Amino acid sequence: MNKALLDFRETADRAGDLAPALRRAARSIPSGTTLVFPEGDWILHPEGAASESLAVTNHDDGARLTAFSLADRSDITLEGEGCTLRSLGKVSPFWFRNCRGLSLRNLTLDRAESQNRFSEVVEVTEDRVVVRLDPAWNGPWSVYSGEVHLEGTHWREKIRSLIEWDREGRHPVAGSGDNLGAWGNHWTFEPVDREHLAIRGRSSRRPAVGNWLTLRSLVRPAPGIVLDGCEAVRLESVLIHAAAGMGLIAQRSRDIDLRACATAPSPRGPGVYSDLEDATHFANCGGIIRLEGCRFQGQLDDGCNIHGAYFPVVRRLDDHSVVVERRHFQQAGAPVGGPGERFAIAREVSLEDYWTGRARAVEDLNRHYARVVFEDRLPDDLAMGDALDNLDWHPDAVLRRCDFRYNRARGVLLSSRGKVLVEACSFRSSGAAIQAAGGLGLWCESGPVGELTVRNCEFHHCAVEPAWGRAVLQIGPESGDPGQRSTPYHGAVRLEGNRFTGPQGRLVEAVSVERLSGSGNLAESPLPEDGRAVEARLCGTVELDLRQAARS
Template sequence: MFISVVKFTLILSLFLFSLCTIANDKVIDVSDFGAIKDTGSDSTHSLYKALQEAKKIGATKITFPKGRYDFYEERAADRLMYISNNDPGIKRITFPLSSFNNLEIDGNNSTFIFHGGLVPFILDESSHIVLRNFSIDFSRAFHSEALIAGAGKGYLDLKFTDQFPYKINEAGILKFQSQLFQASGIKNKDRLKRKQISQDEYKYEYKRVLEFNFALREPEYMAQDIFTGNALRAEKLNGGDVVRIFHPNLKAKVGNILVFQAKHRDYPGVVISDSNNVELHNITIHHAGGMGVIAQRSHNITIKDSKVSPSKGRIVSTTADATHFVNCTGKIKLIDNLFESQKDDATNIHGIYAAIDKIIDDKTVEIKLQHPQQFGFDFIAPEDELELVHGPSLITYGSALVAKSTRVSNEVTRIEFVKPFDSRLQKGDSVAEVRDYAHVIIKGNTIRKNRARGMLLNSRGKTLVENNYFHTSGSAILFEGDANFWFEQGGVRNITIKNNIFENSFYSQWGQGVIAVDAGIDEQFKETSRYNKNIVIKGNTFKVFDKAPILNLFSVSNLVFENNIIEKTTEYPERKKYDSLFLINNSDNITISINNILQGFSESKSQLLSPTTYKRAKN
């Protein structure tokens, strides 16, 4: 009996050991496939082998021993990608996570450095993916920065560091490069190198400049974008240490930083497309040549304990939004993150409108995507329900079920409906998908020091914005949506904004107030359209340095502003052109409670809490 027990115990132990071995086999270490840290060598091929093995054996985790890993574009796989609100085209992808399921990538706080025109991560048709514990940066940023050493009428004198290589070409035009040319003495080799560097100039083209405050590391007070194109006239001064650029609109303070905005959005950091249940934890995105994270047509996305923040020696992080979500469903969670110094918004959550381009018969239309950065975006399938929208007013007047959808080109799709559509539908109106609008939870984030706005919130699902800190040059929160330029579907239906701190936001040119509406509604329809509805703003602290609008609204119904603290500060010069904290036009059921607390103002409470205008819809 004793021997039988011993045998049973031994067999059970061996069985459990084999299970552990099998489980351990599900974890892949990239160093086993040749990835070498801290050497500057290219880890791309080793990573691809690890990804192939992970898919083959159904691995649940890929790990990187802590260190620096470098990835170069020469060995990266390429693929044609249509990424909403970024530029379409052939993308070279370092982490091509296509059709992966139940996979975690853990960097163990490693640094991932990308060299050249790369998209670091693309998740496509994947599910239950976790990215954890690493940072993303590029050896050469896609924008450029310079110290302002001198200023005069129509010119600025600039000093560039080695991080931002440039040349002044034969025509006297400033061009930025991937690297400075260094001759090897071998004629053909040097010719090829010059040609490669010249071709790479496309990646670093600029379209406008913006002044940043050197000390505060943020856009300069009341600074504006100066549109220059990619051909600024330039010359070298003082033996080449200083570059003088010329443009009639140039003006800035000596000692500040001039940022050259990247012309293209070709290289976002993390792309999530047609995927579900994706989580990013403790990820730092120092830079990307586009958006930090862009998710499209995906379900349940969480970004937690992560950062978009510039690396040492730069004042700008990503060249566009920190995060962006298009036609997403389920839950979008942004929890305890830092979004700073990006060249656009911290987030934008919206759908897509497509315009009616041609009516073929009473059940068939052709729709056309309007903005070039939406071309190729597929969002309509059989059995989908589409809302029918009057373009100039953004009023939804009907819906229709799709029987068949056929793409004609990257811009045009032919739609056949199940039944004849509403007779009011006409060319120039728009359609958008009626879907499980995302439930948005934004809690515990810090948004600061960026160009433009904080958050563009346009999901029709329940939205909660709680315990965040905002210090933005433009509007901290913007309700947008339009069918005349970006063609972004918006119109909130249930949003609560509570217990946040808004500190000296809207100190520059982007927006019309700390919390504002900028929906694309033609003036003649603002009295009848009610695009944004059911907004509660309570328990927040607004620190303001003048009487610029805290709320600037139009075409809104059902808004409550209560139990907030409004505190006067002196951190920026007061702008005399503003004289009302509340501008409310063409809106209904707006409550600005007397229980809001005001501190530091000379005017009376009733005077400050009274909206400047208030118009009701015509009967």
């Protein structure tokens, strides 16, 4: 059954605003509906959005403004017809809960105002850096007590990060990191005039005159597309220029297929970066995640992140139950699991699994803590700080013919116990092109790799910013002492027929990997200073063929 979205508009709606029509459609359309969007450029104004108490991992907590919030429906298709939706304020365009058989096609998402600011470096001295904020690209900003405050529709945020971009190459500059080489934000700001801002502070480097500087707020209130508890989802030809958070975030969802999707700088801006965090993010998902023929360019965080989650134990209640914590403040409300699901317990000191069992019950005590009751008796040596990992929510994944380029941070993070294939992809990321990590650090992302194959990929000028990865392919846990493990943390990693070109960091760093193997890999990149293209520590079998091309 086809429905036209314009049929849900009313005469009292704001001109050019589709949020009220989307809200009405989400309330009323039955399963089996194809909702056809109008062509053209439309606003999602907060006046017509719904306010709901919703939680999604890796984003800010609190009430949400949603334009299209759909729950408990099946076989729904959103046919975009080339429509562009530009969110204003903290509106999330799409939020899906417990839906099956979703399809989104031919849509573009952008923002009518940015939560960051974009500037050109016009003066550099020992004392200060002066940037110009072109009003054609930037919204309001002001300075109070040496801090820059950005303002928009129903929000106000402080600047917490400065990222330098190369004017010609349109990529983050090596050594800039998140604060021009400084650890943390040590800057003070003072206005020069209505378009110019002076920046003072200590750092290991100064930006170059003519380069671009992003003034970043680091808030994540409104992702573009949210999948929560969904199954059998397909996105095709969805383009995301900007979001107040991640482009696509999925949690506890399975079988997600992206075809010919992209992130790219908005034509309304200077064309340097995509104004969002991760392009795609899959936390505690299942089934198979597919990305084919996609292009992720210039976003302010990773192109794709697939991982589970560690939930540290903070209290043992009895022989069968514990209280666990969602440790990071942007994980509030993220699902821990459900009855009948299998969990492993990993030691904090080594991340080694030492017990598995099924949950009898899982109860959220609040948005930060949950109680988990197990069928079997818990081990006597369970220590506070050891962590639960839900074994039933680690997907397989296929990334094929995708292009990851010019973004801050990493190309992809792939930390899943399932089988992962990366094939015929190209990478040019400032951090690691491919990272498989896992650990109880800042985000508590779990995922000892089960089986990772990287085949026929191109890596050019990656890992030039150590803050986001020391090696082009970086495999190893982020916390604990792998030397205390009885077996390696990661499983099998195989590299076949890959090519490395241009100056970049170390090509492969593998720590605590059971088997590192592969053949037909060609390195045309210069060797790092220590002369080792591959570093393997605490690994089992290492049989990796990586041939260094002759240099003239």
